[in-house]
Amino acid sequence: MTGRTISGVHNRALALIDRWVQKYSALVVVLVAAFLVVFIYGMVTAPNFLTVFNFKTIIRDAALVGIMAIGLTFVTLSGNFFLLSMKETAALCIIAFATSMSLGYGFPISFLFTMAIALLAGAMQGLLIGLGGNPIVVTLGAAGLFFGLGSWWSDNLVLSFRRPHGAEWLGTGSLFGLPNITIAFILIAIAAEMTLRYTTFGRQVYLIGANRAAGKATGHENLSMAIKVCIIASVCSAFVAVAFSAQVSSAHVNYFSSEFGSSGDMTIMVIATVMVGGNSIMGGFGSTLRSSLGAIFISTVDNMMVLHGFNSGPRVLAVGLMIVFSIIVFALLRRGSRALE
Amino acid sequence: MSLKNAVAAGVIACVAIGSAAVSANAQTRGSIISFNGPAGEAYIGKFIKGIKETAALKGFDIKVFENQFNQAEQDQQVQQVLAAGQLPDVFIWWPSDAVAGLGSLRALARTGIPVLKINQLPNEQDKQYIFGYAGPDDRLRARNAGYMMREAAARKLAEGGDGFNVLVLSYPHSYGGYGLSINAFKDAIEGSPLNIIGDVGEGFGQANGYKGAAKMIAKLKDQGIHFVYGMDDAILTGGIGALEEAGYAMGTDVTAVGTVCNGDKQLIEEGKQFGTTLQSPLHEGQLAIKMVEQYLENGKLDKYINFTPNPAVTLDNLETVALRGYDDKLYGIDELCSGAW
Numbered sequence: 001m002t003g004r005t006i007s008g009v010h011n012r013a014l015a016l017i018d019r020w021v022q023k024y025s026a027l028v029v030v031l032v033a034a035f036l037v038v039f040i041y042g043m044v045t046a047p048n049f050l051t052v053f054n055f056k057t058i059i060r061d062a063a064l065v066g067i068m069a070i071g072l073t074f075v076t077l078s079g080n081f082f083l084l085s086m087k088e089t090a091a092l093c094i095i096a097f098a099t100s101m102s103l104g105y106g107f108p109i110s111f112l113f114t115m116a117i118a119l120l121a122g123a124m125q126g127l128l129i130g131l132g133g134n135p136i137v138v139t140l141g142a143a144g145l146f147f148g149l150g151s152w153w154s155d156n157l158v159l160s161f162r163r164p165h166g167a168e169w170l171g172t173g174s175l176f177g178l179p180n181i182t183i184a185f186i187l188i189a190i191a192a193e194m195t196l197r198y199t200t201f202g203r204q205v206y207l208i209g210a211n212r213a214a215g216k217a218t219g220h221e222n223l224s225m226a227i228k229v230c231i232i233a234s235v236c237s238a239f240v241a242v243a244f245s246a247q248v249s250s251a252h253v254n255y256f257s258s259e260f261g262s263s264g265d266m267t268i269m270v271i272a273t274v275m276v277g278g279n280s281i282m283g284g285f286g287s288t289l290r291s292s293l294g295a296i297f298i299s300t301v302d303n304m305m306v307l308h309g310f311n312s313g314p315r316v317l318a319v320g321l322m323i324v325f326s327i328i329v330f331a332l333l334r335r336g337s338r339a340l341e
Numbered sequence: 342m343s344l345k346n347a348v349a350a351g352v353i354a355c356v357a358i359g360s361a362a363v364s365a366n367a368q369t370r371g372s373i374i375s376f377n378g379p380a381g382e383a384y385i386g387k388f389i390k391g392i393k394e395t396a397a398l399k400g401f402d403i404k405v406f407e408n409q410f411n412q413a414e415q416d417q418q419v420q421q422v423l424a425a426g427q428l429p430d431v432f433i434w435w436p437s438d439a440v441a442g443l444g445s446l447r448a449l450a451r452t453g454i455p456v457l458k459i460n461q462l463p464n465e466q467d468k469q470y471i472f473g474y475a476g477p478d479d480r481l482r483a484r485n486a487g488y489m490m491r492e493a494a495a496r497k498l499a500e501g502g503d504g505f506n507v508l509v510l511s512y513p514h515s516y517g518g519y520g521l522s523i524n525a526f527k528d529a530i531e532g533s534p535l536n537i538i539g540d541v542g543e544g545f546g547q548a549n550g551y552k553g554a555a556k557m558i559a560k561l562k563d564q565g566i567h568f569v570y571g572m573d574d575a576i577l578t579g580g581i582g583a584l585e586e587a588g589y590a591m592g593t594d595v596t597a598v599g600t601v602c603n604g605d606k607q608l609i610e611e612g613k614q615f616g617t618t619l620q621s622p623l624h625e626g627q628l629a630i631k632m633v634e635q636y637l638e639n640g641k642l643d644k645y646i647n648f649t650p651n652p653a654v655t656l657d658n659l660e661t662v663a664l665r666g667y668d669d670k671l672y673g674i675d676e677l678c679s680g681a682w
Binding site for chain 2: 174250
């Protein structure tokens, strides 16, 4: 490479950085650059990180939290904040599914039964939120109700169903070397993003989330929207419950309280995923693609840290830092774009 | 009836009910208050069943205060009980966090009422406040698992097999039981060809077992994984799922040993798990009441530390392992274990 070429590349890089600084502010560029340096260093030095097998592990690791986060993103984008009942909905649904499976009803009936419960759970919360209830208060109450129901129904016992059973294809099966749960995550992510981008319903989600008054003025009430998005979130929770139960051939009401992630709480992990994806907590801005990538990103960092030998404390800290980092960077980015407008 | 008469009638009714309750209480052999975790957790649910049924059998009144694995909540419960002034004859103390809960233990002991500590071995600080300990021995359990793995390794060696690398699926490394378990396990396998090549503490439960194992498989695949030790069977069950998904044939490529008996019985039946070490929550609850009874009768315990038995469970004795409970009934493995059994 000649000196002139090197100088050209150098100048182009400087010009690019200069454009970014002007567009996004120096702070964003510095933060992102610092993060990239740490991230790339971590990736390169982690033993066996850059392998196809590990890449599949990362996506599979992100799948269950990711599917729930996709469902929750509809709620957040529509301006209804979060459902704090995600894990409790899953807890009730996993008990419903395992009970049905253990009674010998088979996968299709058990699946439909579980989805029907999720639909009711979502519709009930959506109705209360749509009627003006505070989403935090409504879903906290619903969380207690669903967990209590699941606990009472199962008598706090582990419900199991013997292998072979009709749900194994989902829980432990694979296609073309990819676990079926991973494939389900990818398909759900694509379907959700297409729905948001290319359907009237998707555009309504953004409209009501960005400006509820404008939505109302154009005939789009939050009541029906709240019911729809809460049903989507509940159905995603139920799907995760079914997939996890299919994987372990059992169910317990506490599976989603202590089983997922170092932070030990599925709802917190799901909210963290939506936040790390850069979705606006106030609604109207974001996408399910961002949430899916958020899930993969958290999983990647967590994976890298495990390969480096970090235990749970630093990994929980890392998730916390990622949320703070995302909020700062995306807030600065949005402020930058508004300033340009 | 005037308001004054109605109030008077109400007061009289309350006094009558209270007197009846006191009278009923007087006919019991004593009263117990137990502070422990939530019944919603499978192990603790069976523990509570054990203390309640045995207390009723032995003629004790018992009240159980459950906390959601939260020391602050447990501290508040202690303050409420002390403030109410209706003190029992014995306290049973299962701290959510033995170190953080020391203040509450001290407050209980200052009432002059004897305190029995359960589940977590006494430390130097809390020994002065309790009259004894009843519960599991993490070390014995882990040692038995180590011996089982030695046996499996010896069989493999005798059959001309090679490869003795061990992956450990741990509790979170910050958890008190981790140090006791890993040290006892290491002592037990010392001098054998077994060699620990990885130790991951992703968290409790099957999902974390799966996630931890999946990451370690990516890291250690090249070295070869031949044995897996799960600090409890729930974690191990998840780990077995990850190993199978990665193409390992459990029972032939990899030998798995767990403890606690809170996993999946079918894995042992299918030969995918070599064995486990029983730690029965039902027994633990019964033992606690037995120790209370002994203390109230004699003013002291025969032994300060009282462990529940930890027999090994393998395919050979799966259907024949039975333990006599402290209520003199004989319990089979399905009743003693706390997972999908």
